[in-house]
Amino acid sequence: MAKIKLNGVEVWAEDDWTILETLRFYGISVPTLCHQDGLEEYGGCRLCLVEVGEGDRSKLVTSCTHPVWDGLSVRTHSKWAVETRKVVLELLLARCPSSRTLQDMAAQMGLREVRFKPRNQDCVLCGLCVRVCEEQMASGALGFVNRGEESGITTPFDMTSDICRRCGACMYICPACQLRCQGPDAQGTLCGACTSLSPSCLEIYDDVKCYMSETSCGNCIRGQAPRKEEGEKT
Amino acid sequence: MKDEVDISKVESIIDVYGSDREMLITMLHEIQAEYGYLPRDAMVLVSSRLDLPVGQVYGVATFYKAFNLSPKGRHQICVCLGTACHVRGASEVLQSLENTLGIRRGESTEDLEFSLETVNCLGACALGPVVTIDGEYHGNMTPAKVKTLLDNHLQEGDGV
C-alpha cells in the first residue's frame, strides 16, 4: 500500500494504481477523453492533468498514466491544473467543435470562449477506436498513420480491412461520433447551451422532456416555447 | 491498379535479420533501396515474418519520412530546409526548383524523371543552401544556378 497526500489529505492507495484510479476510488473527478476503463492508458489527450510534487519542483502530469508511490503529493484542483486543463480543452474544441463529449465538458468546466481558429476535424486522435479494436475485439484493424500535422487513424493502406468484423465498437466508443446538440449558438465553435439550461417544459410537464430522454424534445435548447402535443398527458 | 511487384528479394532481406524487430526500420530501408519505394506486398510480408500486425508496419512506414509508399522519379532531388540554409535563402531555391520542374515538394514529375523532396537539415550547414541530386551534394545553391544544375545532371546521366 502507498500513502499519498491527495488535496492535502493523507490517503492510502494500492501499489499498482495510477493517480486516476486513486481519484476515482475517492470520488474526485477530473476530465478525461482518451481514458477508458478496461483499455490501456494512452496519455495523449492531456485533459486529466493534475499537479504533483511540492513547491518549485511541482509539475503537471497525466493522472491516467502516473503511478502512485509512497509520499506522492497530488493536487487535483490547483489553479495551475484547472486553468491548464481548460486551455487543453479549448484546443481540442478548436480541432473538433462537433463533438458532444467535448461540448459537454466545456459546459462543465465553465469554458465560455474558444479563442483559436476552428479546424473542424472529425477526429480528436484519442486512439480509443484503435485500442478497443485491438484489445477488446482482438482484431487490430485500425492504427495510427503519419505524424504531427498529418496524424490520422485508418485501416492499413486506407483500404477496407479484411480483419474488420463490422462490430461497431469503434463507432460506439468514439467521442467525436456523438454529435453535439443544436444549441442557440449552433454555428459557433462553442455551444454551451446546457450551461444555461432551464427546462421550461416543467411548467407544463411533470418531468423534463429534453433530448437526454427517449422523447428527444430539446425545445428549450432550441429556444422554443414548450408545446403540448395533441393527446399527450400532462 | 494492383501492385504488381516481384517481392522475392524481400524474403532474402528479411532473412538477413531474422525476426529481429529492432531491425524493422533498417529492413524497410533496404527494401526501399531495392525497389525505390515500399510496395504494399512487401510490407505485408514483413509484418507476417516479424509477427506484427500489418497496421503496425504500415503505421511505422508512414511515420518516418524516409519511406515512400509510391514509386519515385528516376532522379531524387532533395532541398535542405535547415535553419542555416534557410537564412541563406533555401526557400527561394525550393521555389525555383518547384517552378522549373512544375511540381511541388513531395511530388514527382509526370514522366517520373524527377522527384522533389525537402529535408530538415542534411548536416552540411556551412555550405548552405544545400541541394542533393541522387545523393550528390551541391552547396551554395541559388535560384539562378538551379537550371544549370538540372541540365548538367541530366547530361551526365544520359552519357552513362
Added chain:
Amino acid sequence: MRCLLSTEDLSEARRSLEEKGGDRVRIMVCGDTGCLALGGAEVRRALDEEVQKRGLAGRVEVLSTGCHGFCERGPIVVVKPQDVFYQRVKAEDVPRIVELTALRGEVIDELLYVDPRSGERVVQEEKVDFYRSQKRIIIGEIDRIRPGEIEDYIAIGGYAALVRVLEEMGPEEVIDELKRSGLRGRGGGGFPTGRKWELCRSAAGQPKYVICNADEGDPGAYMDRSLLEGNPHRILEGMLIGAYAIGSEQGYIYVRNEYPLAIENLHMAIKQAKEWGLLGNDILGSGLNFRVKVVRGGGAFVCGESTALMASVEGKRGEPRPKHVHTVESGLWNHPTNLNNVETWANVPTIINRGAEWYRTIGTENSPGTKIFSMVGNINNTGLVEVPMGTTFDQMIYEIGGGIRGGKRLKAIQIGGPSGGCIPAELTGTKIDFDALRELGSMMGSGGMIVMDEDTCMVDIARYFVEFLKEESCGKCTPCREGLYQMGEILRDITSGRGEERQLDLLQELARVMRDASLCALGQTAANPVMSTIRYFRDEYMEHITGKRCPAGICRDLISYSIDPEKCTGCGRCARACPADAISGGKGEPHEIDLAKCIKCGSCYTTCKFDAVMKV
C-alpha cells in the same frame, strides 16, 4: 590486424604503430561530407593519380581524414610534416601541391589562408585565426587520422583510456571520476553524466543497455556527424567504458538516416574493433563482454528524444513515452538504459586519460569542459568550433568567426535548435554555459549556433521553427500538436499583415500550456523560439502587426518589388530570371514588374547588376 587478448597486447601494438609515424611526407585531405560536397572527392582522386603517375607511392602518402572544422574554406588539404594548411583546393591545384610542397617543401601562396586583419598569408594550421582561440581537445584528433582506421586511432593514443579503466579502476571508481569531472550531457539536456551512470548502475534488472544518441536533428548542428564520420572509435571507446561502469553488455548507436557516411564509417570501425578483440566477449582478457549494433533512423526529428528513440529501436513509431519513471530505470524494452549523446561519449576517454581535476580546469564552475559548436549562417568563418565553456558569443563571432558576412550588422544568434531561443546582439557578451543560456530563455541544445544578420526577420524565424516542429511533432498529445497548429496560424496572420496585438498575448498563453502540458521535451520547448523572439524583438512583431511592414524585407506578403526607371538600363536580365514572366520592357528601355504576377521570389533583385530593383 591482430586479435588483442590483453591490455599488454594493446600497449605493445600502440608502441609499434607509433614508431611507424615520424617524418614521412603525408598529404591529408579532408574526407568529411562537407568538404566532399565542395569537390573533395575529386581532389583526393587527383592526388592518388598524381602520386601514382610520378611513382611516389613509397615516399608520399595520401590519406583522407575527418573534419578540420574550417568548413567555409573546404576542400582542405594539410601537408605534413610541415603542417602546411591549404584551403579551397581544387583538383587542378594537385600537381603543384605534389611537386612544390610535398617534394620540395615549398609553399603555394594562392592556396594559403589570408588573415583578414593583418592581410598576411598564414602557413600553419594552428596560426590561422579561426583555430587560435579554440581548445580542440575532442575534435582535434579527427583531422589527423583516417576515419574509422583503428591503427591510426591506436597510434595517437586511442583505447588507452579503456586500458586504464580495465587495469586500474573498478566500475564505481569510473562513475566517481565522471561525477567529479562535472561532465554534463552535450545533447542539450545538460544532465550530469556521472549521476546518470550511477542511477543506471543501481537500477534493478538485467540486461542493461547503453545507447549513443546520434540522431542529431537540430538544423544547423553537425558536430555529431563529423565526430562519427571522422573518429567513430572514440565513441566506441566511450561506450565501452560506460558499459563497464554500468554493467551493460549491449550497446546501440542510433544514427539518423541522413548521415550515410557516418553509418558506413561506424560499421567499418565496429568490424575492425571486433577483429582486434575490442568488441565481443572477454575484451582484452578482462571479462567484459560488449556488443554494439548500429540502428538507422527513419527521418524523424522527434527520435532525438530519448524515449522516442527507444520506441524507434523497438520497431515502433517514434512516439515518446511519459517519463514518470526515468529511462535509467525503465527504458529500452522496459530495461535500465543509459542514453548519452555522441559528444558526451566522446568526452569520456579524455576525462579518463587526463583526470577529472584537469577537466575541471577548463570551462566554468557548473559547466566544465569544452563544447563543440557548429557556427553557421551569416558569418564569415563557418565551421565546427570547440571552445571552453564560458567563452562569450563575442569571442565566437569576432575572434573565431571573423565577423558577419558581407560586413553586415549582427542581429541575433539562434542557439539550441527548435528547442532553443535567440540571443540578441546586445547580449553577446554573455558567457556561454548551460545555466546562463537557460536564464536568457534559450538553451545549449546540441551546439548549433546560427548567426543572423540585419536582413533576417525574427518573426519569420519564429514562423520557420513552428513550421518545422509542426511536421516533426509525433502528433500524440494535444498541446504540442494543436498548440503548434494554432501558433502557426497566428504567425501566418502576423507575417501576412492580418495580425492583431491580442494575438501576442494568446501566443504567450499557448506557450505556457505547451510548456506545462506536453508529453515530451519537443512539445515542452516548442514555444521557445516564439517566446524568445517576442521577448527580445517585440518591436519587430509590432511593426508587422500595426505597421503592416516587415523591416527586414523578408515576409513576402509585406514586401513588394519595383524597378527604378532611373537606374534601369533595360538589359533584360531580370525578365529572363523571372520565373513568373512578370517583368516586361523593351530592350534598352526601363522594365516594369507586374505586381499581380509577381511571386516575390527575389530573383530579379539578386540578378540585377545596376541596383535598379528595389524592395519595399
